[in-house]
Amino acid sequence: TSLPDYYRVWLDLANNLTHLIESHTLRDLVHKMPVLSPDFLIDHRELRLAHLVLGFISMGYVWQEGQHAPAQVKPYTLALPYWLVSRRLGLPPILTYADSVLANWKLKDPTGDMEIGNMDLIVSFPGGESCRGFFMVSLLVEMAASSGITVSCYEMMNFPSASTFLLYFSLLLHCMFNWITCKIVLCASNCIYKTEVVCGLNCFRWRDNPMLPRGLLYEGVSNEPILLSGGSAAQSSTIQCFDALLCIQHEDETVDCSDRKCFQKQEYMPPAHRQLIETLSVCPSLRDFILSHSSSDLCQAYKSCVSALVDLRNYHLNTVAKYVVVPGNHARAMGCPLRGVGTALNETGTGGSSLMVFLKSVRNTTQKALILERPSASKETEM
Numbered sequence: 001t002s003l004p005d006y007y008r009v010w011l012d013l014a015n016n017l018t019h020l021i022e023s024h025t026l027r028d029l030v031h032k033m034p035v036l037s038p039d040f041l042i043d044h045r046e047l048r049l050a051h052l053v054l055g056f057i058s059m060g061y062v063w064q065e066g067q068h069a070p071a072q073v074k075p076y077t078l079a080l081p082y083w084l085v086s087r088r089l090g091l092p093p094i095l096t097y098a099d100s101v102l103a104n105w106k107l108k109d110p111t112g113d114m115e116i117g118n119m120d121l122i123v124s125f126p127g128g129e130s131c132r133g134f135f136m137v138s139l140l141v142e143m144a145a146s147s148g149i150t151v152s153c154y155e156m157m158n159f160p161s162a163s164t165f166l167l168y169f170s171l172l173l174h175c176m177f178n179w180i181t182c183k184i185v186l187c188a189s190n191c192i193y194k195t196e197v198v199c200g201l202n203c204f205r206w207r208d209n210p211m212l213p214r215g216l217l218y219e220g221v222s223n224e225p226i227l228l229s230g231g232s233a234a235q236s237s238t239i240q241c242f243d244a245l246l247c248i249q250h251e252d253e254t255v256d257c258s259d260r261k262c263f264q265k266q267e268y269m270p271p272a273h274r275q276l277i278e279t280l281s282v283c284p285s286l287r288d289f290i291l292s293h294s295s296s297d298l299c300q301a302y303k304s305c306v307s308a309l310v311d312l313r314n315y316h317l318n319t320v321a322k323y324v325v326v327p328g329n330h331a332r333a334m335g336c337p338l339r340g341v342g343t344a345l346n347e348t349g350t351g352g353s354s355l356m357v358f359l360k361s362v363r364n365t366t367q368k369a370l371i372l373e374r375p376s377a378s379k380e381t382e383m
Helices: 004-017 018-023 024-032 044-062 076-089 098-101 128-154 160-191 197-199 238-245 260-264 269-281 286-291 296-334 353-366 377-382
Strands: none
Touching: 004 024, 018 024, 018 044, 018 076, 018 286, 024 076, 044 076, 044 269, 098 128, 098 260, 128 160, 128 238, 160 286, 160 296, 238 269, 238 286, 238 296, 286 353, 296 353
């Protein structure tokens, strides 16, 4: 949560971001900001925090005057250090899911447990508890999934058989889903997403954004505007690790892109995360192994794992409908306070994809991975 004193101006702007946006003073302060070198950021954690605060400051700068008057140029004082920090991390120079969720939390009581009541965001936007809830829900999903990542990646070889591992992994997925649903209901019930939060987060991107049709110019970095997608749960590495392990492959129906990595948004993930997914993807196919055997127990264990992911994605669909699409309909009916956004709310997600079409497509391709139960070996012998 802290950086060397040399970078105090960055943290001061980030910590007061809501006030500076609402008072329309952020842009002036960014223009007066000194051009700081990232060379004094020593380790990975400092670089991640710098990327987080520069990403939030960038979003506040671009959208300070609302969606009707975004800044078309990111000034040199902000663009150059953000570009250099991004290059060192292997992340794009835009606020990503890895920033706003994975790197954007702290414990209110550092000696306490990682419980929802003891957790808070490091940096936030206007919107109060609604904005906090939007990011915290995603963080809860990541926390719940961490035990499954640990087992799938490091402890697989400790199980006596593939079916035993899959049954254990399936149990973890179902426990994760139950934990997530309870926590999301608790979190969402305490902060109904405000219309302005839904409107604002929907446009945090410079690609496929009607308010920035050519993208955003990074002064002193590029002579042409840059097109980048906004932070989105599609950039989460966690569930894609599960997909890779279970050999679930998705086809993106929402963008014109034949490269599966385009659909997975892996270029917006930290390099180590991308490498982990790639490692799991090139391992011998677990699904092919199961299809080549006649074990009913093995098929049932695999089916249980995939079914857990289907349940999770169905729940995601329902949650988005309730807390994003319905508020979006309300915004369109009442007039979105951030002009020019309301008509797009039900069509695109925060990353720019066709929201419900995208989520249904992912759910459907997960269902297609299900393997029908096979007869037991004894029954096959009788046949």
